[in-house]
Amino acid sequence: xxxxxxxxxxxxxxxxxxxxxxxGMAMVVVTTRNxxxxxxxxxxxxxxxxxxxxxxxxxxVAWTVILVSIGAVVVLFLFGIMITRAPTGRDPAGLDxxxxxxxxxxxxxxxxxxxxxxxxxFGDAPIAEGVVRAGRLGELLLTRYVVxxxxxxxxxxxxxxxxxxxxxxxxxx
Amino acid sequence: MTVAQFLVLGALLFSIGVYGVLARRNAxxxxxxxxxxxxxxxxxxxxLGAYLQDGVAAGxxxxxxxxxxxxxxxxxGLAIVLLIFRNRxxxxxxxxxxxxx
Numbered sequence: 001x002x003x004x005x006x007x008x009x010x011x012x013x014x015x016x017x018x019x020x021x022x023x024g025m026a027m028v029v030v031t032t033r034n035x036x037x038x039x040x041x042x043x044x045x046x047x048x049x050x051x052x053x054x055x056x057x058x059x060x061v062a063w064t065v066i067l068v069s070i071g072a073v074v075v076l077f078l079f080g081i082m083i084t085r086a087p088t089g090r091d092p093a094g095l096d097x098x099x100x101x102x103x104x105x106x107x108x109x110x111x112x113x114x115x116x117x118x119x120x121x122f123g124d125a126p127i128a129e130g131v132v133r134a135g136r137l138g139e140l141l142l143t144r145y146v147v148x149x150x151x152x153x154x155x156x157x158x159x160x161x162x163x164x165x166x167x168x169x170x171x172x173x
Numbered sequence: 174m175t176v177a178q179f180l181v182l183g184a185l186l187f188s189i190g191v192y193g194v195l196a197r198r199n200a201x202x203x204x205x206x207x208x209x210x211x212x213x214x215x216x217x218x219x220x221l222g223a224y225l226q227d228g229v230a231a232g233x234x235x236x237x238x239x240x241x242x243x244x245x246x247x248x249x250g251l252a253i254v255l256l257i258f259r260n261r262x263x264x265x266x267x268x269x270x271x272x273x274x
Contacts, residue, residue, distance in 0.1 A: 030193030056223040080251040103195035111188035118180035127174045132230045159245030166252035
């Protein structure tokens with residue numbers, strides 16, 4: 001497919017804008033020296049992924065990302081930062097390891113291999129249109145996927161109880 | 174829209190997350206980078222689900238499960254970081270050598 005043909009589709013322009021925003025914000029997450037700014041950049045990255053889900057016809061997943069990830073997880077991170085007194089100032093030297101180049105090299109290798117593999121495997125296969133409604137997803141969750149659904153709710157319950165038990169102050173003898 | 178463009182974006186976000194996990198010292202920031210990697214995986218899952226168009230919406234259901242497990246992981250992970258900080262007054266991953274032999 002020619003690039004001019006590809007860019008002629010308005011959805012691909014939206015995709016490019018969202019992808020550029022997500023990439024930039026992800027870079028901010030891993031490089032900034034301000035911890036709170038990193039968390040807010042993560043929230044923007046997740047919002048970009050929600051836009052992508054809407055483009056792909058996954059309405060319910062998009063709203064779940066906004067509710068759970070942006071709403072709950074980001075707030076949880078902010079609390080964690082406040083409580084552990086992670087250095088929130090501008091300075092702190094101790095946020096990164098001294099040797100970043102090996103890490104960058106590994107990340108670049110991971111990107112090269114996965115991107116090459118997906119381009120080779122899929123070429124320019126188009127994505128079919130189609131929206132999966134929330135009602136359909138709910139039916140599937142309570143019929144075909146009911147066992148994994150119950151298991152994952154149990155995992156969530158165990159994690160919440162574990163979090164409370166770990167984080168509370170000991171009041172034993 | 175092609176599948177490959179979403180998969181390449183997912184690969185890019187995932188590798189940025191890998192860099193963050195490897196380069197960050199503060200445990201909270203390592204957890205943030207893990208969250209980034211999980212978001213990249215979600216993009217991949219939903220894109221492949223839209224490509225396959227199977228009747229059971231497997232990609233989206235898996236993405237929902239990943240979101241749930243990510244929330245559980247953040248809850249537990251932050252509680253552990255909090256506990257370590259309380260005991261050792263530091264949340265830097267390179268100072269946690271309790272289990273090193």
